Amino acid sequence: MTSILIVGAGAVGALFGSALARQGAQVSVVCRSDYDIVAREGYDITSPLLGNHRFYPHAVFKSVAECKTPPDYLILTTKVLEGVDRAALIRPAVGPRTVIVLIQNGVDIEAEIATAFPENEILSGLAIVGVGRSAPGMVNHQTMGQLNLGRYPNGASPAAERIAALLNGAGIGCKVTDNVVGARWQKAVWNATFNPISITGGMLDTAIMLGTPESTAFIQRAMEEVCAVAGAAGYPMHPKVIEQFIGGTKAMPPYHTSMALDYKYGRPMEIEAILGNTVRAARKHGVDTPILETLYAVTKMIEARIRADR
Ligand SMILES: NC(=O)C1=CN([C@@H]2O[C@H](COP(=O)(O)OP(=O)(O)OC[C@H]3O[C@@H](n4cnc5c(N)ncnc54)[C@H](OP(=O)(O)O)[C@@H]3O)[C@@H](O)[C@H]2O)C=CC1
Numbered sequence: 328m329t330s331i332l333i334v335g336a337g338a339v340g341a342l343f344g345s346a347l348a349r350q351g352a353q354v355s356v357v358c359r360s361d362y363d364i365v366a367r368e369g370y371d372i373t374s375p376l377l378g379n380h381r382f383y384p385h386a387v388f389k390s391v392a393e394c395k396t397p398p399d400y401l402i403l404t405t406k407v408l409e410g411v412d413r414a415a416l417i418r419p420a421v422g423p424r425t426v427i428v429l430i431q432n433g434v435d436i437e438a439e440i441a442t443a444f445p446e447n448e449i450l451s452g453l454a455i456v457g458v459g460r461s462a463p464g465m466v467n468h469q470t471m472g473q474l475n476l477g478r479y480p481n482g483a484s485p486a487a488e489r490i491a492a493l494l495n496g497a498g499i500g501c502k503v504t505d506n507v508v509g510a511r512w513q514k515a516v517w518n519a520t521f522n523p524i525s526i527t528g529g530m531l532d533t534a535i536m537l538g539t540p541e542s543t544a545f546i547q548r549a550m551e552e553v554c555a556v557a558g559a560a561g562y563p564m565h566p567k568v569i570e571q572f573i574g575g576t577k578a579m580p581p582y583h584t585s586m587a588l589d590y591k592y593g594r595p596m597e598i599e600a601i602l603g604n605t606v607r608a609a610r611k612h613g614v615d616t617p618i619l620e621t622l623y624a625v626t627k628m629i630e631a632r633i634r635a636d637r
C-alpha cells in the first residue's frame with residue numbers, strides 16, 4: 328500500500344489527502360493548530376467534487392518527528408512563508424526513497440528543497456482549487472479541483488503518474504507535465520497579478536478586479552510583465568495565456584484569492600513566494616516590471632501594517 332504523509336494538512340492538504348485515501352493510499356497527516364480536533368474527529372469536508380464527508384487519516388501527528396517510518400510520498404502543503412525552513416520541517420520524515428511532493432503556490436520554490444535533499448525525487452504540484460478552512464478541522468471546498476504535477480526540474484516521472492492515477496480515480500483531475508517549472512510560471516501569470524491586487528483595496532474579489540475596462544487593462548499589463556519575465560527565464564508563455572486567464576476568470580463566480588483570505592484573517596501572506604520571487608527573477612534577467620515592482624512595494628507596506636497591528 329502506498330504510504331503518504333501530508334505535512335501542513337490544512338485546506339489543500341486535507342482535500343487532496345482525503346482523495347488519495349479514498350483510492351486506498353495510507354494517508355497520515357501532520358497538523359499544528361488543528362491537531363486536537365483532527366486527532367479526535369478527523370476532518371469535516373464539504374466538497375462539490377468529493378461530496379460532504381469525514382476524512383479520518385491513518386495517523387495524526389503533532390510534529391513531523393513523530394512519524395517514525397519514512398513514507399513513500401511526503402506531500403508538503405504548508406504556505407510558503409518568509410523565515411520558515413521547509414527543509415528542516417520535513418527532514419525528520421524523509422527517507423532515502425521518499426518522494427517529496429510540493430503542492431504550494433509561488434515560483435522558484437523548489438530549489439531550496441532539491442538542494443537539501445539531492446538524493447530524493449522532487450515533484451512539484453500546482454493546485455487549481457478554491458478551498459479553505461472554515462473552522463478548525465473543517466474544510467470547505469468551493470470550486471475547481473485540479474492538480475498539475477511534474478518532476479522537478481523536468482522530465483518524466485512514474486512516481487508522479489502513480490499519484491495522478493490515484494487522484495484521477497477519486498475525481499480530482501490531475502495532469503502530469505514534464506515541464507513543471509514552465510507550468511509554475513504559467514500559474515504565476517494569474518497568482519502574481521490577481522493575488523497581490525486582491526489585497527491592495529481592502530479585499531477585492533475577481534469580479535471587482537475585472538469590473539471595469541481600466542482595471543482589466545491594468546491586470547492585462549501586469550500579466551504581460553509576468554509573461555516577459557517567464558520568457559526571459561526560459562519559459563515562454565503561450566500568446567493566448569492572458570486572454571484565457573482573463574476570460575476564464577470573468578466566467579467564474581466572484582472569487583477571493585488565497586492571499587485575500589489570508590489578508591482577511593490576518594494570517595501571513597505568500598507575498599515573497601508569489602510576487603517577490605517573480606520580481607527578483609525580473610531583476611536578474613534585466614526585465615523592466617514597473618507594475619509588479621509597484622505591487623510588490625505596496626503589498627509589503629500592507630503586510631508591515633498588518634504586522635504592526637498584531
Ligand atoms: N486554498 C486554496 O484554494 C489554494 C491554495 N494553494 C496553495 O496551497 C498551499 C497550501 O494552502 P492552504 O491549504 O490554503 O493553506 P492552509 O493555511 O489551509 O494550510 C496550511 C497548513 O499548514 C500548517 N502548517 C504551517 N506550518 C506548519 C508547521 N511548521 N508544522 C505543521 N503544520 C504547519 C498550518 O497550520 P496552522 O493552522 O497551525 O497555521 C495549516 O494547517 C499554499 O501554498 C497555497 O498558496 C494553491 C491553490 C489554491
Ligand SMILES: CC(C)(CO)C(=O)C(=O)O
Nearest residue numbers: 454455456457584585586
Ligand atoms: C488560482 C487560484 C485562485 C486557485 O488555484 C489560486 O492559486 C489562489 O487563490 O491563490
